[in-house]
Amino acid sequence: MSFWQFLQANWPELLLLVRQHIVLVFVAILVAVIIGVPAGILLTRYRSLRGPVLGIANVMQTIPSLALFGFLIPLPFIGGIGTRTALVALVVYSLLPIIRNTVTGILNVDPNVREAAVAMGMTSGQVLRQVELPLAMGVIVTGIRVATVIAVGVTTIAAAVGAGGLGVYIFRGLRQYDNNLLLAGAVSAALLALAADFLLGLVEKQFSVDAKRSAQSSFGRKLALAAAVVLVIGGGAVWLGRSKPAGTSHIAIGSKDFTESALLAEIVAQMLEARGVSVERRFELGGNLPHEALVVGTLDLYPEYTGTSFTAILHHAPITDPRAVYTLVKQEYAEKFKVEVSPSLGFENTFAILVRGDDARRLNLKTISDAAPQSPRWQAGFGQDFMSRADGYPGFSKAYGLKFAEVREMDLSLTYIALSSRQVDLIAGNSTEGRIATLDLFQLADDRHYFPPYEAVYLVRQDSLTRVPALAEVLAKLANAISTDEMRRLNYEIDGNKRDPKEVVKEWLGSRGF
């Protein structure tokens, strides 16, 4: 599919994401200005506050955005997942340039002019409003401009906490190795940044004292222009003003940030919708966000794997008996989190240790043990998840005595393409990944049974089950409903054939008569 065709097919969704993006940036900058400009003014009045406050703002800006989102999830009121968290993070990032430029702008006002203002008998409020702020306005607008351009960029990360925006396309594009998605997300974000920069550049010019030639532009007129720009940007907000229907049969469904998880979440979502339940989709959340959101109640349900819960959440050492793992997880989740574990969906998704098909044939590799002697000559590529978890790389390399020439930590979805394009020689993928066949990759057998069983299940809050009876019915229907082959095929429909997940799910539900 050409980029042009892609745009034509996805125009409404792209437009929605652009609107979400603009609204996030606009609201965040508005709040940051409302906080930052008065804060900056205060700092010019209380010199002793200046160092500490600017220092704190500085530190806040150096926090990597994904980490900041992570900190915010468990916090009450400002945290959670979705728009609010994203806005808090964006405001935090936007504050520094705005505060700093307000301080600089006001302090740079010619001291003679300020003294004249005081000596004329202006009150300190009049000095501020009539002299300092107008003269500092150019510098302050520059700060707002910088903050806005930064915010357009940071907002792409907001997709990781389910706030939407163009990051949705960028993350999805990375995951599915789909250049059209990547381009649509990244180019739109870049265009937004350029447009914001240009518009605010116009405003800034209006406020610059040097650009003044004659009586053409009064302060009021400049404010009018600024207001016009604000209105143009804010117009997007109107589109998104609708709120979601709330009620007792309302369910928030989350998913992790890979295709299969989103697909499993979509299956439940459509089945619930068919039963008249209103569904809020919070898909493609990074790291442990879905778990944390489920525990605090922002989510009612998300798909998970028993092995992941067992090792990464409950911090047990890996064991190999699937029934034992399932039973323990079910028991401990009920006690610790008041969360139910659904019956298994019928397939496992375990780590698949993959090499290129031609390497496997040439070197006659069948098992991971076969490959161990090759490891000193190989480079390995692993996702962040695999590198850090208890049942991941550290134990795995010890169990098989692997010593790679180099280990690269990278995005999981990129490892497949890195392997097939010979950037790395061995990766740890997902066993249900559709691209294993299409990229001619070979799965080495786990002959020492290192990896624990990862049965797919849904995790659902107990109170949600009581609140929405349809949930239990849906989960019971999905017990043992999907085989590994079927899952691999569904994944491939999306990742390989680039089909819309909603359609794929709809088709599958139809074929199963659900």
Place this chain on the structure above:
Amino acid sequence: MDHKEAQKAPPLVQFHNVSYSLPNTTIISDLNLTVERGETLVLLGESGCGKTTTLKLVNRLLTPTSGEVVVEGKATTAWDPIQLRRRIGYVIQEGGLFPHFTIARNVGLVPSLSNWDDARTSERVREMLNLVGLDPNRFAERYPRELSGGQRQRVGVARALAADPPLLLLDEPFGALDPLTRASLQREFAELAARLGKTAILVTHDVREALILARRIGLMHKGQLLLLETPERFRASDHPQARAYLDTLNVNGGSA
């Protein structure tokens, strides 16, 4: 000396044992000075002698460390600073004009701060611009950066006079101007002050300016008032500091 007839009201400004110091330095020590109504008093001295500080003590941009400055019979510390400052015109080097205000708005500043109505303010602005020799039709809507240094200085004087304050403070008002412009502005200011009967305190390091404009000259040095004399007696003084200033006139072949 010869102008003591009309002094029934209290003197406009009085310094009583005024000192002003910063943590490590004394800027002014034990200053006593009375400014009579209608006179132009020139404070003469090199930079750092405390003459500008003396000026700022009058409109309470600064308050004395000890002693008191009395304006119109009331200590500056007892005045509401805003009311005090609106009764005192203030002119600084280059005028201290607001770059983002038109000339009209600059001149009309104090009247509009004092809530004059628009018609009265703009009438006053025209009057003031005419007074300082600027055509209101040409200049009112321009911005300070579009004016020459001399024109800006005239606007500064017009702004200081706009609310008809009884007292004017001028801090090196003609210092940044070229010699020809400076000479003509000094002459015009002397006429203006005499005609309007304003009391003025003017600070300068230019002895020629002091001799042209002053009714009395106060010679300051290291925070102290060394001498307070009429120009004639200043010329005749044998105080070494005064002689040093007067000598510069001779070296330059000055015509003052």
